[in-house]
Amino acid sequence: MRRDESIRQRLLTWLLVPLGVLLFASAVTAYHLTLRAATEAYDRALLDPAVAIASRLRTQGGLTVLDVPPDVLEMLSVDSVDRTFFSVVRPDGTVLAGQADLPAPPELPAVGTTVHYDASYRGEPVRAAALRVPRADGSALVVVAETTLKRNRLLRQVLLSTALPEVLFLLLTAALVWHGVARGLAPLDELRAELAARSHRDLRAVPEEQAPREVRPVVHELNELLARLADSMENQQRFVANAAHQLRTPLAALQAQVESMRRERAAGKGDADLERLHAATRRIAHLAHQLLALARVEPGGVERLPPQPADLAALVAEAVDDWIGSADRGRIDIGFELEPARVLGEPFLLRELLANLVDNALRYTPSGGSVTVRTGVRDGVSFAEVEDTGPGIPPAERERVFERFYRVKGAGGEGTGLGLAIVREIALRHGAQARVVTPASGSGTLVEVRFPSGGVRAAAAA
Amino acid sequence: MRLLVVEDDASLADGLCRALRQSGHAVDAVTSGEHALFALEHEAFDVVILDLGLPGIDGLEVLRRLRREDRHVPVIVLTARDTVADRVRGLDLGADDYLVKPFAFEELEARIRVVSRRARPALGPSFTQGALVIDFAAREARTDAERIDLTGREWALLELFLMNRGVALSKSRIIQSLSSWDANLTPNAIEVYVSRLRNKLEPHGLRVRTVRGFGYLLEQGGEEPHAP
Numbered sequence: 001m002r003r004d005e006s007i008r009q010r011l012l013t014w015l016l017v018p019l020g021v022l023l024f025a026s027a028v029t030a031y032h033l034t035l036r037a038a039t040e041a042y043d044r045a046l047l048d049p050a051v052a053i054a055s056r057l058r059t060q061g062g063l064t065v066l067d068v069p070p071d072v073l074e075m076l077s078v079d080s081v082d083r084t085f086f087s088v089v090r091p092d093g094t095v096l097a098g099q100a101d102l103p104a105p106p107e108l109p110a111v112g113t114t115v116h117y118d119a120s121y122r123g124e125p126v127r128a129a130a131l132r133v134p135r136a137d138g139s140a141l142v143v144v145a146e147t148t149l150k151r152n153r154l155l156r157q158v159l160l161s162t163a164l165p166e167v168l169f170l171l172l173t174a175a176l177v178w179h180g181v182a183r184g185l186a187p188l189d190e191l192r193a194e195l196a197a198r199s200h201r202d203l204r205a206v207p208e209e210q211a212p213r214e215v216r217p218v219v220h221e222l223n224e225l226l227a228r229l230a231d232s233m234e235n236q237q238r239f240v241a242n243a244a245h246q247l248r249t250p251l252a253a254l255q256a257q258v259e260s261m262r263r264e265r266a267a268g269k270g271d272a273d274l275e276r277l278h279a280a281t282r283r284i285a286h287l288a289h290q291l292l293a294l295a296r297v298e299p300g301g302v303e304r305l306p307p308q309p310a311d312l313a314a315l316v317a318e319a320v321d322d323w324i325g326s327a328d329r330g331r332i333d334i335g336f337e338l339e340p341a342r343v344l345g346e347p348f349l350l351r352e353l354l355a356n357l358v359d360n361a362l363r364y365t366p367s368g369g370s371v372t373v374r375t376g377v378r379d380g381v382s383f384a385e386v387e388d389t390g391p392g393i394p395p396a397e398r399e400r401v402f403e404r405f406y407r408v409k410g411a412g413g414e415g416t417g418l419g420l421a422i423v424r425e426i427a428l429r430h431g432a433q434a435r436v437v438t439p440a441s442g443s444g445t446l447v448e449v450r451f452p453s454g455g456v457r458a459a460a461a462a
Numbered sequence: 463m464r465l466l467v468v469e470d471d472a473s474l475a476d477g478l479c480r481a482l483r484q485s486g487h488a489v490d491a492v493t494s495g496e497h498a499l500f501a502l503e504h505e506a507f508d509v510v511i512l513d514l515g516l517p518g519i520d521g522l523e524v525l526r527r528l529r530r531e532d533r534h535v536p537v538i539v540l541t542a543r544d545t546v547a548d549r550v551r552g553l554d555l556g557a558d559d560y561l562v563k564p565f566a567f568e569e570l571e572a573r574i575r576v577v578s579r580r581a582r583p584a585l586g587p588s589f590t591q592g593a594l595v596i597d598f599a600a601r602e603a604r605t606d607a608e609r610i611d612l613t614g615r616e617w618a619l620l621e622l623f624l625m626n627r628g629v630a631l632s633k634s635r636i637i638q639s640l641s642s643w644d645a646n647l648t649p650n651a652i653e654v655y656v657s658r659l660r661n662k663l664e665p666h667g668l669r670v671r672t673v674r675g676f677g678y679l680l681e682q683g684g685e686e687p688h689a690p
Contacts, residue, residue, distance in 0.1 A: 241543075245515075248542035249471045252563035256477025259567040263484035285564035305547070320630045320676055325572060335674025348549065372675070 007188070011181045019173055027166040034158045042151060043116050043129065049076050050114070050131040050144040053088060053097075057133060057140055064135045066096045073097060076144075081153075084146040085121060091138025102143050105130040111139045121145055187212045191219070199428065203230040240295040244288075251288055255281050283416075290418040293352060294404070297425040305346050312341035312375040312384045315351050323358050323373075331367040334358075339376030341383060343451045345430045353426040354384060357447055360419040361388040364408075364445070378450075385448040387439045398436040423449065463508040463578060467491040468498040468524065469540065470516050474563075478511070481567055487574075495519025499527060507535055509578050511570070514541045514552065522555060529556040536577035538570070575628055589624055591682055594666035596620070605666060615640060616659050623659075623670065623680035632677040 053076075056068045066088050076084060087098035102121060109115040109132045116129050128145035191211060205223040208216055258274070258281045265271050316338055327334035343350070354373075361371045369389035376383060393401055393408055400406045402424040405417040420434070427434040431453040439446040465482055469475040470493045479489045490505070492498050495516045502510065514521035525537060539552045539560040552560050558577040561570060589596040593605040601617060603610040612620065622631065622639050633649045640647055656678055660670045669681045 245542045248563035249474060249515075252540070252542075252565060253471055253474035253477055255564050256474050256481060256567065258477075260477045260480030260484065263481050266484075282566060285566070288564060289562070305550075317632055317676070320632075320673065321572070321576070321628075322569075324630055324673060324679065325568065333674060336676040338675065370674075 008181055008185055011184070012177065015177045015181070016174055019177065020170060023166055023170050023173065027162050031158060031162045034162065035155065038154050038158065039151070042127070046116070046127065046129045046144055046146060047114060047131070049084070049086065050129050050142045053086065053144075054131055054133045054142050057135065059136050062137060064090050064096070064137055064140050068097070079146070081150045082147040084144065085126070086142070086144045089141045091135055091140055102145055103128070104143070108132065108141070119145065127151065188215060191215065203233070237295070240292065244292040244295070247288055251285050255285055287416045290416045290422065294418055294422050294425060297349060297422060297429060307344045307346060309342060309344055310347045310350055312343060312350065312354070312382060313338040315347060315354055316373055316375055316384070319351065319355060323362070326359070326362050327371065330362055330365070332362055332365050333370040334362075335370060335372045337372060337374040341375040341377055342454070343382050343430065344454055349426045349429065353423050353449065356419040356422050357384070357386040357449070360415065360447070361386045361390070361445070363415050364388065365390040382451045382454060383448060385446055387444060387446040389444045392438070392443055392445050393436050401436060402434065420447070423447070463574070464488045464506070465490070465574070466498065466501055466507040466510045468495070468510065468516065468521070469513040470494065471513070485571060495521065495524045498524050502528065502533070502535065509574050510535055510537045512537050512539050514539055514543065514548065522551060525552065525555045525557060536580070538573055538577060579625070579627065592667045594668065596624070610662050612662065615655050616662070619655050619659055623678070627680050627682065630673045630677055630679045636677060
C-alpha cells in the first residue's frame with residue numbers, strides 16, 4: 001500500500017477490479033452454459049437420422065441388410081446449412097451404405113449405446129454420432145456426421161449475445177461506482193474546500209457535526225490542534241504586548257534625553273557624536289515601533305474591531321501634515337491624487353498601511369525626487385498606491401520585498417525592512433492585494449494595494 | 463506656551479521637560495494622576511501631555527474627570543500600550559491626539575502646535591509677521607510703508623490659513639469654508655484666489671505653499687523647513 005494513495009483511488013481499485021473479475025467470470029460461465037445446452041440439442045438432433053437408419057436394418061439370410069431406398073438416404077444429407085454424411089457398417093465390416101471413409105469413433109460405444117465425437121472429414125471439421133446396434137450376426141455401427149457450420153454460427157451468436165451485454169454492464173458498473181465513490185467522498189471534498197478557503201489567521205474550529213461519522217475523530221483532533229495553536233498564538237501575542245509595553249517607555253526616555261542634550265548643545269556648535277547617537281536612537285525607536293506594529297497585525301492578534309466603512313482618500317487627507325514634514329526633511333516633493341475609495345475595514349490599521357507605504361517611498365527616494373499618493377476606484381476596485389522616483393525594485397525582488405527584514409540590495413536608507421511586511425499583513429487582513437509594479441513613467445517604484453472584496457474579508461473572518 | 467507633562471517615568475519626564483524648555487515652553491511636570499488633577503485645578507495650561515500608564519489614578523481616569531468637569535484644555539495622550547482599543551478609548555474620552563511611545567520629538571512638537579491651535583481657533587484681534595500687521599477688526603493688512611488691499615474672498619481665505627498655520631488644507635476643505643461667499647466655488651477658482659493672495663503676502667514673509675494634488679499650506683517666515 002503506497003502512502004500517497006488516495007482513498008478515492010483505493011475505493012475505485014477495490015471496487016472496480018473485483019467487480020470486473022466477477023463480471024468477466026459470469027460472462028464466461030454464461031457462455032459455456034449456453035454453449036453446452038446448444039451443443040446437446042444439436043447432438044440429439046444428429047442422433048435422429050442415426051436412429052432412423054438403424055430402425056431400417058433387416059436380417060436377410062442371417063446377414064444384416066439396410067432396407068432404405070437410396071433416394072430416402074439422399075434426403076438425409078439435405079440441410080440448408082451443413083452437409084451430413086453417414087455410413088452403415090455391417091458386423092463383418094462391410095459398408096452397407098454411405099461413405100466408407102467416414103472416420104470411425106475413437107472408441108467403439110458399448111452395444112446398444114451411442115457416442116458423440118469430433119473428427120475431421122475431407123479436410124473439414126465434423127461432429128459425428130455413432131450408434132452401435134445389436135444384430136443377430138453381431139453388432140452394426142451407424143455413423144452420422146455433419147459439418148460444423150451451424151454450430152460455429154451458434155458459437156458466434158452465443159459469444160456475441162453474452163459478451164456485448166457484459167461489456168455494457170461493465171461500463172455501466174464502472175460509471176455507477178465512480179459516481180458512488182465521488183458522492184461518498186463529497187463530505188471530505190467539502191471539508192477540504194472549507195480548510196483550503198481559510199486564511200492562515202482563521203483558527204476557528206471546523207464544525208464537527210457536519211463531518212461524516214468516520215471523519216469526525218479526525219476533525220475533532222484537528223480542532224484540538226487548532227485550539228492549541230490559537231492558545232499559543234494568543235500567549236505569544238500577550239508576550240509581545242507586554243514586551244512592547246516594557247520596551248516603549250525606556251526607548252521614549254532615551255529619545256527624549258538625547259533630544260534634550262542635542263537641543264541644549266545646539267546653542268554652541270553641532271556635536272557629531274551626539275548627532276550619531278540621535279540618529280541611532282531614531283532608528284532603534286523606528287525599528288521597535290515597526291516590530292510591534294507587525295506583531296499586532298499578525299494572525300492571532302488579540303485585538304480585532306468590527307469593520308467599519310472608511311474612505312482611503314479621507315484617511316490619506318488626515319495624515320498629509322505628518323508626511324509633508326518628513327518629505328520636507330528629505331527635500332522630496334510629495335503630491336496627491338485623491339478620489340474617493342470606499343472600503344470596509346479597520347481604519348486604524350488602514351492608516352498604518354498608508355503610513356507605511358508613504359514612509360517606505362520617502363525613505364528610498366533621493367533628495368529632489370517626488371512621491372505621489374493616489375487613491376480611487378479602478379475597474380470597480382478601490383485602491384491606494386504610492387509612486388516614487390526612487391531607484392526602483394528589480395522585478396525578481398518585487399515579491400520578496402514584502403518579506404520581513406528583506407531589503408533591496410544596495411538600496412541604502414535607514415529602513416527596517418518591515419514596512420512592506422506590515423503593509424501586506426494589513427492588506428491580507430482586509431482581503432486586499434499588495435504588489436510592486438513599474439510606474440507608467442518607466443522608472444521608480446509603484447506599490448499598489450487593491451481591495452477587490454472592498455475589505456469585507458475582515459468582516460467575514462472576524 | 464505653558465505645558466503640563468504628566469509622566470511617571472523619571473527619565474522620560476526629565477528629557478521631555480528639558481527639550482520642551484529648550485523650545486521655549488514653560489513646562490511643569492508631575493508624576494501621578496492625583497498631582498495632575500491638582501495642578502490642573504489650580505493652574506492654567508495650554509496643553510497637557512498625559513501618559514496613560516500612571517500609578518494610582520491612571521491617565522484615562524484623569525482624562526475622564528477632566529472632561530466631566532467640562533474643562534477643555536488640549537490633551538495629548540502618550541501611550542506605551544499600543545492597542546487599537548486603547549487609542550480609541552483615549553480619543554473617545556476626549557484626548558485631542560495621541561502619540562505612541564517611542565516617538566520623535568519633532569512629532570510631539572508638531573502635535574502640540576496643532577492641538578493648541580485647534581483649541582483656540584479664534585484669532586486674536588490682530589496678527590503680526592515681521593513688519594506685516596493684519597488687523598482683523600479693521601479688516602486691514604498693512605506694513606509701515608504700505609497698505610495691502612484684499613478682497614472679501616481673499617480675507618476669508620487669509621483668515622482660514624491663519625487659523626490653520628502649518629496645517630495642510632485640502633481644496634475641498636477650503637471650498638467648504640468659503641462656500642458662504644460663493645455657492646459655486648470650483649477648485650480652479652480657489653487656485654486663482656490663492657495665487658492672488660500669494661502675490662500679495664509673499665513679499666511680507668507669509669508663504670502659501672502648494673501641496674501637489676491636495677491643497678495649500680501657510681508657512682511663516684522662519685518656519686521654513688530646515689535642512690536635515
